[in-house]
Amino acid sequence: DADVTQTPRNRITKTGKRIMLECSQTKGHDRMYWYRQDPGLGLRLIYYSFDVKDINKGEISDGYSVSRQAQAKFSLSLESAIPNQTALYFCATSVGAGETQYFGPGTRLLVL
Amino acid sequence: AQSVAQPEDQVNVAEGNPLTVKCTYSVSGNPYLFWYVQYPNRGLQFLLKYITGDNLVKGSYGFEAEFNKSQTSFHLKKPSALVSDSALYFCAVRVQYNFNKFYFGSGTKLNVKP
Numbered sequence: 001d002a003d004v005t006q007t008p009r010n011r012i013t014k015t016g017k018r019i020m021l022e023c024s025q026t027k028g029h030d031r032m033y034w035y036r037q038d039p040g041l042g043l044r045l046i047y048y049s050f051d052v053k054d055i056n057k058g059e060i061s062d063g064y065s066v067s068r069q070a071q072a073k074f075s076l077s078l079e080s081a082i083p084n085q086t087a088l089y090f091c092a093t094s095v096g097a098g099e100t101q102y103f104g105p106g107t108r109l110l111v112l
Numbered sequence: 113a114q115s116v117a118q119p120e121d122q123v124n125v126a127e128g129n130p131l132t133v134k135c136t137y138s139v140s141g142n143p144y145l146f147w148y149v150q151y152p153n154r155g156l157q158f159l160l161k162y163i164t165g166d167n168l169v170k171g172s173y174g175f176e177a178e179f180n181k182s183q184t185s186f187h188l189k190k191p192s193a194l195v196s197d198s199a200l201y202f203c204a205v206r207v208q209y210n211f212n213k214f215y216f217g218s219g220t221k222l223n224v225k226p
Contacts, residue, residue, distance in 0.1 A: 004155070033214075035216075040121075040218050040219075041218055042116075042202060042216035042217050042218040042219055043156075043202070043204075043216040044216075045213065045214065059213075090155055090156070092155075092156075100146065100158045100161060101156075101158070101214065102158070103148075103155035103156040103157070104155050105153070105154055105155045106153075106154075106155050
């Protein structure tokens with residue numbers, strides 16, 4: 001079984017809709033991250049969390065919110081989706097600062 | 113500003129030949145450098161990292177990378193490419209004083225032809 005899972009794997013939604021992307025991990029890591037990947041831009045950090053009570057904005061947090069429901073779960077919400085949020089979204093975990101990150105398989109989101 | 117550059121969008125190499133995927137970085141402080149690989153429809157997979165010590169780092173699947181502080185580079189290499197190495201490769205850096213941030217390059221698509 002995969003250590004970092006994301007649901008759904010693919011999602012099509014309409015402009016203005018609220019959607020949630022979920023991430024679960026069985027690695028026991030405290031740190032969790034949400035990235036988006038756009039062609040030619042690499043990965044950009046949206047939000048990160050060092051533990052359940054610690055949530056931090058990344059470089060492109062506008063239009064997104066997150067919830068760390070438990071050590072193992074970190075959800076990303078788009079309150080009112082817009083077309084330029086069409087991207088591939090990745091969740092990642094790490095055991096500590098400077099450590100290797102482990103990525104989920106990604107969620108491909110299309111906003112019409 | 114911290115940044116990572118992968119100057120080549122695509123690298124083409126014949127199977128059996130050596131390959132190099134280039135990465136340069138610009139950071140304040142000591143960098144922690146990483147290479148990740150992404151296969152189609154998959155998440156990123158860790159290949160190798162440089163934290164400190166020997167400038168030549170060996171990683172998974174026969175890959176290695178050399179840290180060059182004077183040239184601020186961390187090029188990924190493999191002596192003999194395989195068709196199965198074809199994938200998207202990302203260089204990433206974390207800065208010692210700011211572990212919160214993890215900067216990724218734009219990615220290089222490696223095509224290994226039989």
